[in-house]
Amino acid sequence: MDIWTVSGILLITIYLLITEKISVDLTAIGIMVLLVISNILSPKEAIGGFANPAVVTVAALFVVSKGLMRTGGVEFLGRKIIKMARGNYKLALIIILFSVAFASAFINNTPVVILFIPVIMTMCCEFGLSPSKFLIPVSYTSILAGTCTLIGTSTNIIISDLSVSFGYQGLTMFELSILGVPLAITGIIFLYFAAPKVLPALANPICQLQDSAHRQYLAELKIPLGSTLVGRSPGEIFKEKYPSIIVLELINQSHIYRPDRVQLTISAEDILLVKGSLNDLVGILHNEGVELPSSEKGLTLGAQKDPPIVVELIISPHSSLRGQQLSRIDLARDPNVNIIAVKRSNLHMTERQIHDVRLQTGDILLIWCHESKLKAIRSGTEYIVIEDVYEELIHNRKAWWSIINFIGMITTATLGLADIMTCALTAAFLMIVTGCLQMRDAYRSLQGDVLLLIAGTIALGTAMQKTGASQLYAESFLSLFSSFSPTVVLGAIIFLTSFSTQLLSNNATAVLLLPIAISTAVGIGVDPKPFIVGICFGASACFATPMGYQTNLMVYGPGGYRFTDYMKLGIPLNAFVVVASTLLIPLIWPF
Numbered sequence: 001m002d003i004w005t006v007s008g009i010l011l012i013t014i015y016l017l018i019t020e021k022i023s024v025d026l027t028a029i030g031i032m033v034l035l036v037i038s039n040i041l042s043p044k045e046a047i048g049g050f051a052n053p054a055v056v057t058v059a060a061l062f063v064v065s066k067g068l069m070r071t072g073g074v075e076f077l078g079r080k081i082i083k084m085a086r087g088n089y090k091l092a093l094i095i096i097l098f099s100v101a102f103a104s105a106f107i108n109n110t111p112v113v114i115l116f117i118p119v120i121m122t123m124c125c126e127f128g129l130s131p132s133k134f135l136i137p138v139s140y141t142s143i144l145a146g147t148c149t150l151i152g153t154s155t156n157i158i159i160s161d162l163s164v165s166f167g168y169q170g171l172t173m174f175e176l177s178i179l180g181v182p183l184a185i186t187g188i189i190f191l192y193f194a195a196p197k198v199l200p201a202l203a204n205p206i207c208q209l210q211d212s213a214h215r216q217y218l219a220e221l222k223i224p225l226g227s228t229l230v231g232r233s234p235g236e237i238f239k240e241k242y243p244s245i246i247v248l249e250l251i252n253q254s255h256i257y258r259p260d261r262v263q264l265t266i267s268a269e270d271i272l273l274v275k276g277s278l279n280d281l282v283g284i285l286h287n288e289g290v291e292l293p294s295s296e297k298g299l300t301l302g303a304q305k306d307p308p309i310v311v312e313l314i315i316s317p318h319s320s321l322r323g324q325q326l327s328r329i330d331l332a333r334d335p336n337v338n339i340i341a342v343k344r345s346n347l348h349m350t351e352r353q354i355h356d357v358r359l360q361t362g363d364i365l366l367i368w369c370h371e372s373k374l375k376a377i378r379s380g381t382e383y384i385v386i387e388d389v390y391e392e393l394i395h396n397r398k399a400w401w402s403i404i405n406f407i408g409m410i411t412t413a414t415l416g417l418a419d420i421m422t423c424a425l426t427a428a429f430l431m432i433v434t435g436c437l438q439m440r441d442a443y444r445s446l447q448g449d450v451l452l453l454i455a456g457t458i459a460l461g462t463a464m465q466k467t468g469a470s471q472l473y474a475e476s477f478l479s480l481f482s483s484f485s486p487t488v489v490l491g492a493i494i495f496l497t498s499f500s501t502q503l504l505s506n507n508a509t510a511v512l513l514l515p516i517a518i519s520t521a522v523g524i525g526v527d528p529k530p531f532i533v534g535i536c537f538g539a540s541a542c543f544a545t546p547m548g549y550q551t552n553l554m555v556y557g558p559g560g561y562r563f564t565d566y567m568k569l570g571i572p573l574n575a576f577v578v579v580a581s582t583l584l585i586p587l588i589w590p591f
Helices: 002-019 024-037 053-071 073-084 089-104 109-127 135-146 154-165 177-198 278-287 371-379 388-392 396-414 420-433 439-445 448-467 469-479 486-501 506-523 529-539 550-559 563-588
Strands: 217-222 246-252 255-257 271-276 308-315 337-343 364-370 383-386
Touching (some): 002 024, 053 420, 053 448, 053 550, 073 089, 089 177, 135 550, 135 563, 154 506, 177 563, 217 278, 278 337, 371 383, 420 439, 448 469, 448 550, 469 486, 469 506, 486 506, 486 529, 486 563
Antiparallel strands (some): 308 383
16 A cells, blocks of 8 residues: 555656656645655655755855855856867857766766856856756756766665675676766767757746846045055056056045046055956955055954844935935944945946935945845835845955865865765864854855755655565566567667656665676576676666756756756657667677
8 A cells, every 4th residue: 555655646746847847845734744744754754855865965055156156166166167168159068068077987976067057047148048948958068977887876886886795796896887988978969969959948037147247336435544555556556456447536535536547656545546347346445455445443254153244235216315425424433334336227426435325216226235234224114225245246255265175075075085075074173163164154055945845755765665665666667578589679678767766766776676686697597797787777777857967957956957958858868878888788798
């Protein structure tokens, strides 16, 4: 009876995931609820997926990825790739796909995909393309490359160890490369040509976060005594490091000069009226030893108990501040608030200094303050608080910390000094304590729908194994091919493995089907080695569903995909791997 119940839940799950009648995270919760109320799993077993290393690892890697994005580490890598491509997005895509393939052949492909998701999105923003056309290929490429070596995926290691336990020879490091490399290269070529035509063209959410002409602010910067900027030309000081910054005026005591009209140099206590982007303004405050005229406190964005945040305040239509001078409002005199810049949409400010600006409806104040202070500002009615601007802020000075942190995580996991979950958690922790990321960013980086879907499908896989449903499905399927040639039987096993891994995890599929494959080979009187290798390739042929592999789930949200998008490329790719493996494995590993 339990087998029929699990089968019904499985069919309902597949239907809901394909049609998306309800969201995938709600579907995942429904799976766990149904398994508990039907008494197939205990409550502890049903939520066991949340303690699964895969869920914890993916969550930690979301944080690591956010840290790389927040510090500009990923942007740096993306710029290098774009530069190598010399403006050709097709060449850039080829470089990315083969970079992903090479890395995934030797290390866990999860952090590789996590790293390249924002690289792809940056590249697509650069060339005006849709990342939804390229993120699935990145995931699929990492999966294909994982079959090229023994350590490319944990599934290969498990299969090799199980083979030894059954009395057969294990797999060597590059034994699978003979078939894996040609399959991976062919698959990448297919993805390169087919993905842009088949996958949807959806909007890139990252592009709206890029600095542009409409995100320019007016700010005043005070030059303190001992500044390295003293004695330099105001028109040249920021051009190289901060290209968006334009020095409009230099204010020396009561005199105002235009650098484009008068040749002069900067003196201590001068005030520069500048216009520029958020990141360049904050970068100058961090790195160039300048001050805000109204504040002598430095801007430090790090891992504090009450962390600072940069936000925009829009003067509301009903604000009592309209018509008042900026220097006279309570906010300007508040020691816990620092006004960085002012912006007025489509209008020129006639005032010569920012503190003389008379506020109007729609004026935007760019400020930084601590989160505790922001709560008080938000509770008032004078301003409309816009926190989205904080997402634009890049902590460039921490870029090397984030890159070293990520490389350390990869190296430690590759050398086997610790498992990938421990490495990912450590890297996430270091991203926060080194100031690459604030806790608010870490929480926001967690994609709850992806984590819930992983936990829900783990619960379903546990139920299928516990009730014997998986075993029954496998044995019933293989009984249909008992009278056929070894090649046909091998093809049936590879197909069954590939089909099962769309629903179960790769490792669970391998553990379940390897004993069946070996006993089938022995039963028809042939060498089990081709069947063992077939399980390796079949378990990694998991392209047709987002839950087939965790990297598929990772690109689900950033790409804005639907369940059916995976089938468009996944089914042909699955068919290719299954057919090619069936035909070529007996030639390389004879029966």
